[in-house]
Structures are given as C-alpha cells and as structure tokens.
Amino acid sequence: MNGDVVGAPLGHTDRIRLAGAALPVVSPVRFYVCGITPYDVTHLGHAATFVWADAAAAVLRLAGAETMTCRNVTDVDDVLTRAAVERGRHYDEFALEQEYLFGRDMTALRVRRPNHEPRARHHVGQVVQLAAALLATGRAYERNGTVYFRGSDVPDRAGMARHDAERLSAEFGDRPDDPARDDPFDVPVWRPSGDAEPGWPSPWGRGRPGWHAECAAMALGVLGAAVDVLAGGEDLAFPHHAYQAAMVEAATGVRPFARAQLPVGTVRAAGAKMAKSTGNLVLVSDLLRDHQPAAVRLLLLDRSWRRPWELHDADVANAAARLERLYGAAGTAAASPVAVEAVTGALVDDLDVPRALDLAEEAGGDAARLLLRTLALS
Numbered sequence: 001m002n003g004d005v006v007g008a009p010l011g012h013t014d015r016i017r018l019a020g021a022a023l024p025v026v027s028p029v030r031f032y033v034c035g036i037t038p039y040d041v042t043h044l045g046h047a048a049t050f051v052w053a054d055a056a057a058a059v060l061r062l063a064g065a066e067t068m069t070c071r072n073v074t075d076v077d078d079v080l081t082r083a084a085v086e087r088g089r090h091y092d093e094f095a096l097e098q099e100y101l102f103g104r105d106m107t108a109l110r111v112r113r114p115n116h117e118p119r120a121r122h123h124v125g126q127v128v129q130l131a132a133a134l135l136a137t138g139r140a141y142e143r144n145g146t147v148y149f150r151g152s153d154v155p156d157r158a159g160m161a162r163h164d165a166e167r168l169s170a171e172f173g174d175r176p177d178d179p180a181r182d183d184p185f186d187v188p189v190w191r192p193s194g195d196a197e198p199g200w201p202s203p204w205g206r207g208r209p210g211w212h213a214e215c216a217a218m219a220l221g222v223l224g225a226a227v228d229v230l231a232g233g234e235d236l237a238f239p240h241h242a243y244q245a246a247m248v249e250a251a252t253g254v255r256p257f258a259r260a261q262l263p264v265g266t267v268r269a270a271g272a273k274m275a276k277s278t279g280n281l282v283l284v285s286d287l288l289r290d291h292q293p294a295a296v297r298l299l300l301l302d303r304s305w306r307r308p309w310e311l312h313d314a315d316v317a318n319a320a321a322r323l324e325r326l327y328g329a330a331g332t333a334a335a336s337p338v339a340v341e342a343v344t345g346a347l348v349d350d351l352d353v354p355r356a357l358d359l360a361e362e363a364g365g366d367a368a369r370l371l372l373r374t375l376a377l378s
C-alpha cells in the first residue's frame with residue numbers, strides 16, 4: 001500500500017470526475033496551482049484556493065494516484081513593485097517577507113507543501129525562450145522592445161463575449177486600449193523595464209516578463225507541455241489562465257494545456273468580493289487567533305468548490321461544531337467497508353465534500369477517520 005494513502009482503497013483512478021467531466025488519470029497527476037503575488041497579507045479568498053487545490057490533490061492520492069504539485073510565486077510583478085515602493089522597501093526583500101507570512105498561514109491551515117514552488121525570477125530565461133518561440137512561429141511580434149502575443153482568438157476560445165473580455169483585460173492591467181498593439185487582445189510576453197523596475201537582458205533590450213507569460217514559462221519549466229489540473233481563483237480564469245494556456249499551446253502545439261480546470265469560487269464578505277479597496281478583507285491570521293485551524297479549513301471545504309459564497313459571522317463557529325461532531329463520530333468503533341466506499345465515491349465525484357462529510361458523520365468509525373485524514377482535519 002502506498003504510504004501516502006494509508007487505509008485507502010486503491011484503484012479508483014478511472015472513476016475520478018472533476019469540473020463536471022470524467023478525468024481518468026495516470027500517475028503522476030500534474031497540478032499547476034496559480035500561486036500568490038507576494039505583496040499583501042493572505043485573506044480568506046486566497047486561502048480557499050490553496051486549501052481546495054490541496055484537498056483535490058489529497059483526493060486523487062486517496063483514489064490511488066500519485067500527485068505532482070507546482071504552486072508558483074509571482075515575485076516579478078508591477079503590483080508588487082508598486083507596493084514595495086509605497087512602503088519604501090526593495091521589492092525583493094519585501095516579497096520574501098510576504099512569502100514567509102503566506103507560508104506561515106498555509107502551514108497553519110495544513111496545506112501540504114507543493115512538490116515545486118517556482119519563482120518567476122528563476123524562470124526569466126524560459127520567458128525569453130517562450131517569446132523567441134512565439135516569434136519564430138508567427139504567434140508574436142516585437143515592437144519597441146515589447147514582444148506581443150497575438151491573442152485575438154483568446155476571448156472566443158475562453159467562451160467570452162469581446163466586450164466582457166475587454167473589460168476584464170483592462171481590470172487586470174492588460175491595457176487593451178494600448179495603440180501600439182495590432183489587436184486589443186494582444187498581450188506582452190516581454191516588455192521593457194525602466195531603471196527602477198526589475199529587468200533582465202534580452203534580445204529585445206532590458207526588460208521583464210508579462211504576467212501570463214511568467215505562469216506559462218513556469219508551467220512549461222516544471223511540469224512540461226501540459227498539466228492535468230490547472231487550479232486558481234475563479235477571477236483568474238480570464239484573462240490570466242486563458243492566456244497562459246494559449247501561449248503554452250502556441251509554443252508547443254500540445255492541446256489542451258490543461259485537461260481540467262479548478263476555478264475556485266470567490267469568497268465575499270459584507271456583500272462584496274474581498275478586496276483591500278473595499279475594506280472587507282478577512283485575514284487568515286485574524287481568524288486563526290480565535291479559531292482552531294481545522295475549523296477554518298473545514299469552513300472552506302464544507303461547500304461547493306466552484307460556487308462563490310458569502311462569509312457570515314456564525315460560519316466559523318458552525319464549522320467548529322461540525323468538526324466536533326465528526327471527531328465524535330470518528331471515535332466510534334464502526335467499521336463499514338460500504339461507508340468507506342461511499343465516502344470515497346463522494347470525494348472522487350467532483351470533490352463532493354459536503355456529501356462525504358454527511359456520510360462520514362452518519363456512519364462514523366473508519367469512514368469518518370478516513371475522511372478526516374484525507375481532508376487533513378484530524
């Protein structure tokens with residue numbers, strides 16, 4: 001028996017469903033988790049993404065698969081550079097501190113360390129190669145030190161209306177109104193850097209990677225031409241993940257880049273998406289001061305992974321009460337292969353954690369212990 005899946009029945013790798021479709025897998029299952037830009041504290045919305053990606057990998061291991069997880073750190077980013085300047089800090093030093101705080105929150109929430117944690121700055125050479133490959137295949141063009149990826153078909157392929165796509169592109173800093181580009185949906189793979197910005201030499205002058213190109217290069221560099229699961233917050237689906245996939249596919253000819261996507265539902269508070277500008281951030285570190293980490297983890301997992309949700313005052317206490325009931329159920333001597341099978345079946349069926357929890361609470365014994373262990377709640 002595999003050491004990572006103690007007590008688990010093996011042989012369910014052909015029964016996995018994810019994001020509404022069958023996803024039979026062959027080990028290792030490659031996970032790319034779109035990680036943090038280390039410029040601010042971790043709020044509950046970030047935590048939801050990483051806890052769900054962690055739980056998804058654990059469920060695949062329960063099903064008998066080996067997993068290979070890669071969660072990047074976007075440590076070259078204009079948002080980070082600006083945040084560091086505002087605080088009078090050097091961007092590298094500032095990023096390292098934020099990464100440390102993020103790691104502390106993740107450890108508290110029992111998110112397993114990924115197998116790979118690439119940093120954008122270590123993959124700049126691959127971004128340069130990606131830009132060169134896209135230029136060589138005619139999928140990019142260079143203009144005044146910027147290498148633009150031809151992305152006019154990206155909104156269509158992502159199933160987005162062009163006006164919605166344009167609004168989101170502008171929101172995420174892709175500047176669709178920039179007159180230098182041939183099409184509003186062309187985005188920089190490489191762009192020139194000013195003196196105060198991070199920069200590296202390239203055939204097109206000193207510059208730095210575009211955001212989508214960084215994740216494309218890190219995925220290529222660590223996991224190869226394709227991944228099984230691409231996970232990230234749902235707000236990253238467009239433009240970020242759509243462009244990441246389009247760039248990798250254009251460079252390699254391998255399609256699809258991701259067999260399944262796990263766009264984790266946004267967490268809202270006080271009627272709006274959590275954002276510093278809205279003033280409704282719920283910080284993981286604050287929640288952990290008053291609640292046990294397993295209760296916060298269960299709060300995130302006892303729901304649909306996909307659906308956006310709103311945090312209410314009583315939610316963490318309710319999760320803590322559910323956790324106590326599960327602990328009580330796990331303490332009974334019940335041994336039911338049928339219940340164990342049912343819990344496993346719910347988990348591999350598109351990560352139906354609420355159903356697995358109900359089944360485990362009712363059956364107790366080994367079924368409850370299996371679930372608590374798999375979801376890292378015990």
Ligand code: ZN
Nearest residue numbers: 034035215240
């Ligand atoms: Zn990414």
